[in-house]
Amino acid sequence: MGYVFLILPTLIVVPLSFNAGTELSFPPTSFSLAQYRTYFFESNWWEATVLSFWVGIATMMLSLVLGVPAAYALVRADFPGKKILTLFLLSPILVPVIVVALGVYLYFASIGIKGVALPIVLGHTLIAMPFVVITAMAGMQNVDRNLEVASQIMGAGRLLIFYKVTLPLLRPAIVAGALFSFLISFDEVVIAYFVGRAGFSTLPVKMFGSIQWEISPVIAAISTLLTLLSLGVCLLVAATAKDE
Amino acid sequence: MTMIRLEGVSKRYGAVVALDKSDLAVDKGEFVTLLGSSGSGKTTLLNVIAGMIAPTTGRVLVDGEDITSLPPNRRNLGMVFQNYALLPHMTIFENIAFPLRIRGVSNAEIRKRVMDVLDIIRLPQIAQRKPRELSGGQQQRVSLARCIVYNPSLILMDEPLGALDRRLREQMQVEIKKIQTESGITMLYVTHDQEEALSMSDRIVLMDNGKILQIGSPSDLYFRPKSLFAATFLGMSNILRGRFTTASGGGICLPGGEEIRLSSETPMTGEIGCAMVRPENVKLAGPDAQPNTNEVVGELVMSVMLGGITNHHVELADGTRLIAQEQTRIDRAPPLRGERIRLRWEASDTIGLPE
Numbered sequence: 001m002g003y004v005f006l007i008l009p010t011l012i013v014v015p016l017s018f019n020a021g022t023e024l025s026f027p028p029t030s031f032s033l034a035q036y037r038t039y040f041f042e043s044n045w046w047e048a049t050v051l052s053f054w055v056g057i058a059t060m061m062l063s064l065v066l067g068v069p070a071a072y073a074l075v076r077a078d079f080p081g082k083k084i085l086t087l088f089l090l091s092p093i094l095v096p097v098i099v100v101a102l103g104v105y106l107y108f109a110s111i112g113i114k115g116v117a118l119p120i121v122l123g124h125t126l127i128a129m130p131f132v133v134i135t136a137m138a139g140m141q142n143v144d145r146n147l148e149v150a151s152q153i154m155g156a157g158r159l160l161i162f163y164k165v166t167l168p169l170l171r172p173a174i175v176a177g178a179l180f181s182f183l184i185s186f187d188e189v190v191i192a193y194f195v196g197r198a199g200f201s202t203l204p205v206k207m208f209g210s211i212q213w214e215i216s217p218v219i220a221a222i223s224t225l226l227t228l229l230s231l232g233v234c235l236l237v238a239a240t241a242k243d244e
Numbered sequence: 245m246t247m248i249r250l251e252g253v254s255k256r257y258g259a260v261v262a263l264d265k266s267d268l269a270v271d272k273g274e275f276v277t278l279l280g281s282s283g284s285g286k287t288t289l290l291n292v293i294a295g296m297i298a299p300t301t302g303r304v305l306v307d308g309e310d311i312t313s314l315p316p317n318r319r320n321l322g323m324v325f326q327n328y329a330l331l332p333h334m335t336i337f338e339n340i341a342f343p344l345r346i347r348g349v350s351n352a353e354i355r356k357r358v359m360d361v362l363d364i365i366r367l368p369q370i371a372q373r374k375p376r377e378l379s380g381g382q383q384q385r386v387s388l389a390r391c392i393v394y395n396p397s398l399i400l401m402d403e404p405l406g407a408l409d410r411r412l413r414e415q416m417q418v419e420i421k422k423i424q425t426e427s428g429i430t431m432l433y434v435t436h437d438q439e440e441a442l443s444m445s446d447r448i449v450l451m452d453n454g455k456i457l458q459i460g461s462p463s464d465l466y467f468r469p470k471s472l473f474a475a476t477f478l479g480m481s482n483i484l485r486g487r488f489t490t491a492s493g494g495g496i497c498l499p500g501g502e503e504i505r506l507s508s509e510t511p512m513t514g515e516i517g518c519a520m521v522r523p524e525n526v527k528l529a530g531p532d533a534q535p536n537t538n539e540v541v542g543e544l545v546m547s548v549m550l551g552g553i554t555n556h557h558v559e560l561a562d563g564t565r566l567i568a569q570e571q572t573r574i575d576r577a578p579p580l581r582g583e584r585i586r587l588r589w590e591a592s593d594t595i596g597l598p599e
Contacts, residue, residue: 146325149296151342
C-alpha cells in the first residue's frame with residue numbers, strides 16, 4: 001500500500017500528458033496528443049533529447065570499457081589491497097550526487113576540460129560505472145573458474161579466453177550493466193546541470209529549467225515517455241536474465 | 245618410451261609441504277592413476293604437470309622436453325574435470341571444435357575430426373545440443389572427446405567420475421578404459437576411489453601426506469604392499485602385530501606366542517612389525533595340520549553374507565580381529581556365533597610390513 005501511495009504521484013503525469021491546453025491542470029479536461037506533437041515536432045526539446053541520448057550512449061560505452069575489466073580483475077586476481085580498491089571503485093555510489101557534481105565541476109574547470117558533451121559524459125561515467133562493476137562482479141560468480149582453466153589447458157591464451165569464454169558468459173550481466181548505465185546518464189540532472197554549458201542542456205536539465213520558468217505541459221508528455229523508457233529497460237534486463 | 249617424467253618435483257606453501265620431492269615416469273599409452281585421500285598431494289602433482297602450479301623444485305619433462313616454465317596453454321596437454329567444464333554457451337560440436345579452432349585447423353578438417361571423436365564416444369547424434377541438455381555421463385564423455393580431438397601428449401583426469409552415481413561410474417570406468425586402450429592415449433588419472441584405481445590402471449601411484457608411497461601395478465599394490473598404509477588403503481586386510489623373528493624364511497611372533505610365517509625374509513629382525521594377509525586367502529580350517537601354513541584360533545564374532553561371498557569375523561585371544569572370506573555355500577551350515585574357529589592361510593600369502 002505504501003508503495004502504491006508513493007508511486008501514484010508519478011503516474012499522475014500520464015493523464016496530464018493527454019490534456020490539451022498550455023498549462024498543467026488536473027483533472028484533465030480534454031483528450032489530445034497535442035503535448036506529444038509539441039515535443040516531437042514543434043520545439044527544441046528534441047535537440048535536448050538527442051544530446052541526452054548520445055551522452056547516455058557514450059557513458060554506457062565508457063562505463064563498460066572501464067567497469068567490466070575492473071570487475072574481472074577484482075574477482076579473478078588476488079592482490080593486496082583488493083578490498084580497498086573495490087570500495088574505492090564503488091565509492092561514487094556512497095557519496096551524495098551533489099558532492100560528486102560539485103567536485104567534477106571544480107575539477108574540470110581547473111584542468112580545463114571543455115566541450116558540450118565530454119564533461120557530462122565523464123561525470124556520468126563516474127556515477128554509472130560502479131553499477132557496471134557491481135553487475136559484472138555478480139555475473140562473474142556464475143563464470144566457473146574451471147572453464148577458464150580448461151580453456152587454457154586446451155591451448156587458449158588469456159585474451160582469447162576472455163573474449164570467447166568469459167565475455168559470452170558475462171553477457172547477461174553486461175547487458176544489464178549497459179542498460180542501467182545508459183538510464184542513469186539519461187535521467188541524471190545534477191551533474192549535467194553543473195558541468196553543462198548554457199544553451200546545450202540535456203533533457204532532464206531542460207525539464208528542470210522548464211519547471212522553474214514556464215511549467216510547460218509538454219513536461220507531462222516527456223515524463224510519461226521517460227517512465228515508459230525506464231520500464232522498458234527494466235523489462236529488457238529481466239528478459240535477458242531469464243534467457244540465460 | 246617415456247611420455248612424461250617428473251624429476252624431484254616438490255611444492256611448498258611457506259612451511260607447509262603440499263608435495264614432497266617426487267619422481268615419476270609415465271610411458272606412452274600407459275594409464276597411470278594417482279591414488280590417495282584428499283590432502284595426499286595428488287591434485288597438487290596434477291596441477292604442477294598441467295602448469296597451474298609452479299613447482300618449488302624439480303623439472304617436468306614431456307617427450308624429453310622440459311616444460312617446467314611453459315604456461316598451461318603451451319604444454320599441449322588435455323584435462324578432464326570432475327564438473328566437466330564444458331562451455332555452456334556453445335553447442336557440443338563447438339565445444340569439441342574449440343581446441344581445434346585455437347590451433348587454426350581448417351573448417352572441413354574440424355568437421356571431420358569432431359564427428360570422428362563423437363563416434364568414438366558413441367554419441368554421434370548430440371553435436372547440435374547444448375551441454376545442459378546432456379546427462380552427467382554424456383557430458384563427461386564429451387569432455388573426454390574434447391581432449392582426444394587435438395591429440396595431446398597426455399590427458400589428465402581429475403576425479404572425472406566423482407559426480408556420477410555408482411552404477412554409471414562403473415560403466416564409465418569400462419568406457420574410459422576402452423577408449424584409452426583403443427586410441428593409445430597416455431592418461432594420468434586422479435582418484436581417491438581404490439576400486440576405480442584397481443580396475444582401470446596399468447600402474448598406480450599411491451600417495452599420502454604429500455608423498456609418493458609406492459608405485460606399481462594394481463596386483464603389486466594389492467598383494468605386495470610395502471607399507472601398512474598401502475595394505476590398509478587398498479582393499480580389506482588382516483593385520484597381525486608382533487615381533488619379527490630370525491626363523492628361516494622370515495616370521496613374526498605374535499604376543500600370544502604363535503609364530504606366523506611370512507612369504508619372504510624380513511630385514512627387520514627383532515623389530516615390532518605386522519603380518520598382513522588378505523581375507524580371501526584366509527580359510528576356515530579343520531583340525532588337521534598342514535605344512536607351510538599359518539594357523540590361529542579365535543572366536544567367531546559374526547558372519548556377514550554379502551551375496552556371493554561371506555565374511556567371517558573372528559576375534560583372537562589378544563583382541564585382534566581377522567576376516568576370513570569364503571564363497572557363500574547354501575549346502576553348508578554357517579558356523580555359529582561364539583564358536584571356536586581355526587583360521588589357516590599360506591605362508592606365501594603373508595606379507596611382513598614395518599609398523
